[in-house]
Amino acid sequence: NAGVTQTPKFQVLKTGQSMTLQCAQDMNHEYMSWYRQDPGMGLRLIHYSVGAGITDQGEVPNGYNVSRSTTEDFPLRLLSAAPSQTSVYFCASRDGPSNQPQHFGDGTRLSIL
Amino acid sequence: DQQVKQNSPSLSVQEGRISILNCDYTNSMFDYFLWYKKYPAEGPTFLISISSIKDKNEDGRFTVFLNKSAKHLSLHIVPSQPGDSAVYFCAASDRRDDKIIFGKGTRLHILP
Numbered sequence: 001n002a003g004v005t006q007t008p009k010f011q012v013l014k015t016g017q018s019m020t021l022q023c024a025q026d027m028n029h030e031y032m033s034w035y036r037q038d039p040g041m042g043l044r045l046i047h048y049s050v051g052a053g054i055t056d057q058g059e060v061p062n063g064y065n066v067s068r069s070t071t072e073d074f075p076l077r078l079l080s081a082a083p084s085q086t087s088v089y090f091c092a093s094r095d096g097p098s099n100q101p102q103h104f105g106d107g108t109r110l111s112i113l
Numbered sequence: 114d115q116q117v118k119q120n121s122p123s124l125s126v127q128e129g130r131i132s133i134l135n136c137d138y139t140n141s142m143f144d145y146f147l148w149y150k151k152y153p154a155e156g157p158t159f160l161i162s163i164s165s166i167k168d169k170n171e172d173g174r175f176t177v178f179l180n181k182s183a184k185h186l187s188l189h190i191v192p193s194q195p196g197d198s199a200v201y202f203c204a205a206s207d208r209r210d211d212k213i214i215f216g217k218g219t220r221l222h223i224l225p
Contacts, residue, residue, distance in 0.1 A: 004156070031211065040122070042217035043157070043202060050211050058212060090156050098206030098213050099145040099164070104156030 002026050006091050006105035013081045013112050021076040021108050023091030031094045032074040033058070033102065034066065036087040043090065049074055081112045116140045117205050119216035127224050132190040134219050136203030139184065143205040147213070148177060148188050151200045160201075161188070190221075198223045 007022045025032065033048040035058075045058030047066040055066050063085060065077040074093075078085060088109050092102040118137045126132045136146075144165040149157035163170040163177045163186065170177050176189045190197055203216040 033213070035215070040217060042119075043204075043215040045212055045214065048211060056211070059214070092156075097208060098211055099162070099208065101147065101159035101162065102149075102157075102213065104149075104158070106154070106156045 004091055004093055004103050004105035006089075006108050008108060009106070010109050011111070013078075013110065015081060015083060015112060017081050018077070018079050019081065021078075021089055021091075021110070023074045023076065023105060024072050025074075025091075025093040025103070026072065027093060027095065027103065028071060029093035029095045029103070030071065031096065031098075031100075032068070033092045034064070034074070034076045035090045035092065036060065037090060037107075038087050046076065046089075083112045086110060086112045114139070115217075116143075117203055117214050117216040119201075119203055119219050121219050122217070123220040123222065125222040125224055126193050128195060129192045132188075132193045132197065132221055132223070134188040134190075134201050134203075134221065136186045136188075136216055137184055138186075138205050140205070140207065140214075141184065142207045142209070144208050145206045146177070146179060146186050147204045147206075148175075149202045149204060149215075151202065151218070157202055193221075193223050195223050195225070197221060 034046040035043040049068040094100045094102045147162040148160040151157040
């Protein structure tokens, strides 16, 4: 049982480039979320989804797009990367509403030059 | 506006003693609270949680206390062990909302 898998683990981009961070879970969880972790800022919610076809914005959604075409996958897209998006990104899933524990992937470390 | 606050960026505790990590929140609608532990280069892992209808929840060496009137919760680790050295995140949620909001974290160092 792989849990939550994030790819790639590391990525370096130039300002203005686009890319997609992949997230897949094999636990059949309906709820999935994307967070970014920055020094001194903790984990901040970017976007989340309560099921296939349903997404919503979190605390810091600007500059990011998401879609949820299947239960398993929840990709995060950076349309035009900016240095302020240099961060560690975590994907999480959970089985039920917000009182259920989340399962996190190991993160994607992204640097924007 | 920060809704979940962990005001101590770091804490050092002697092995075998009690570690107390604190968390404050501002949103009175939060009704569920969770603690996560994070090691370097890994994702956070769930540790313990508490519903707003309780004031204490215990799981082995870990106990979480909730004081709703003060909008304050704390995580107690007794006895502290070297493997407890990690960053601890407090998180809160409102059952009407599917978002989970995290604090900035507290780095715990267990000293030999």
